Amino acid sequence: MATPSSPFAFFDELFNKIGERLQPPAWAVHEIQHRAVLFLNHVLQQEPEAQQRLVRQQGRVVQFQWRFVTMQLVATPAGLLDLAPEGATPELTLTVTQDSPFDIVRSSLRGDRPAVQITGDVQLAAEVNWLVDHVRWxxxxxxxxxxxxxxxxxxxxxxxxxxxxxxxxxxxxxxxxxxxxxxx
The missing domain is CATH 1.20.5 (Single alpha-helices involved in coiled-coils or other helix-helix interfaces)
Incomplete structure (x- = not known):
């Protein structure tokens, strides 16, 4: 969260208010999620080891959350990702605990990862961590x-x-x- 003396405090508050009041239509969210999956698969296809690791996790669902944004992904038999079916139960939930987008960008520029709360399967979390550490676009x-x-x-x-x-x-x-x- 931005500190009160932060020049971004105003923007953080504005972002919070907009996020609470303006929710995109379901079709737009679905389309953005599909585009994100296409991008992630493009990056994964450049790393055969990552695909082999995902093949071992096929059918397992990981849920990503940040503020009001949620996305569930499932590993496919091809070692890629797809959107999980509606109502799928995640085996791993990763929740970004930093609320401020500016704090996330600032920590990313420092080379730090955002703070994440991990709930669920430890082995699956280790595989996701390996992907984050080793797969680069x-x-x-x-x-x-x-x-x-x-x-x-x-x-x-x-x-x-x-x-x-x-x-x-x-x-x-x-x-x-x-x-x-x-x-x-």
Whole structure:
């Protein structure tokens, strides 16, 4: 949660109010979830070890929750993911406990994972953790298919520099805030 002195406190409160009042229609949620599954499967197909691990977990349901957003996924016999059938009972529930989207972005820029509450099967949780630790989207490779290797590499290098600068900025600000609060 953002602290009262945080410049994002206003935006956090606004986000909370909008999220409570505006709920997208069911068809839109379903379509977004399908697009997310397509993206996740695209990334998984680039990592054969991840697919082999998911084959061993076929039929098992994992539920992801953050605030008012819930998504249930099931491992398929092909080692990919699909939306779980309506009413499926999850064997593992992962709930992101950080409410503020700005805090999640800030911690991600520092290289930290958001805080997650894990409920359910320990072995399945270990497999999901392995996937999170080892599967990465190769954006540069996908971009190279569209515009060529050299421009994709140049864009990738520029993006890495921007991310490094943002991480440094966030780290510097976090360090100064911690030093200021420790001096009080």
């Amino acid at each position: 190769d954006v540069e490779d996908d971009l190279a298919r569209l515009i060529g290797d050299v421009p994709a590499h140049a864009i990738g290098t520029g993006a890495r520099r921007v991310v490094a600068a943002l991480r440094k900025f966030v780290g510097d600000r976090t360090g100064r805030a911690a030093a200021a609060s420790g001096a009080e």
